[in-house]
Amino acid sequence: MQRLLLVNHDSDMYSDLSKYLKENGYRNLAVDQVSTGSEALSKLANGSYDVLVLNLTIPGTDMLGLINRLKMLNQDLPVLAYSLILEYTLIKRYLTSGVDGYCFFKKQAPEEMIKACLTIVTGKWYISPEMVELIVEDALYNKKTDRFDSLSEREFEIFSHLVKDETPAVIAEILSVHTSTIALYKSRIMDKLRVVNLLEMKNMMKSPALV
Secondary structure: OOEEEEEOOOHHHHHHHHHHHHHOOOOOOEEEEEOOHHHHHHHHHHOOOOEEEEEOOOOOOOHHHHHHHHHHHOOOOOEEEEEOOOOHHHHHHHOOOOOOEEEEOOOOOOHHHHHHHHHHOOOOOEEOHHHHHHHHHHHHHOOOOOHHHHOOHHHHHHHHHHOOOOOHHHHHHHHOOOHHHHHHHHHHHHHHHOOOOHHHHHHOOOOOOOO
């Protein structure tokens, strides 16, 4: 592994990762950083990378759409998703959308990010232990139908923005659709999830076991 592309809007995180690499013998690993999905697509179109590390919380981003486009540009490129907050429902969906692994990034333990990258470049999956624990808990104890499975890719993407308190106008701009279209999707999502308001929608994010 020689070149890593970091898609991330937090310059502090980039500094922490670069510092760790230099201090631990990874001097031959070049790290490029971009802060938006469009910049990442441009980098991939004009250069070659061994692994791409993607922050799942980049604001104003159609994340599922971005993952699809990244894979269309380079189907064989290993993509590691990461976040600083463990949002089980969202991460579970992203793991089935084309990424090759997930890292629950802790600033006090940046070595896991490198371990994850080194794992996925060999063709293996990597999932942080914290996420594995939730997946196992879900598989063993959640006997109810997962209502999120009924959401289409576009519906789930809109759901992911709604629970972050983004307005219909902002979501419409991100996805390049009319605000009225977002309103229709919101109604459909609430119907499929069997909730009556945004608060109930957010509460569904708190535990793998849906009530």
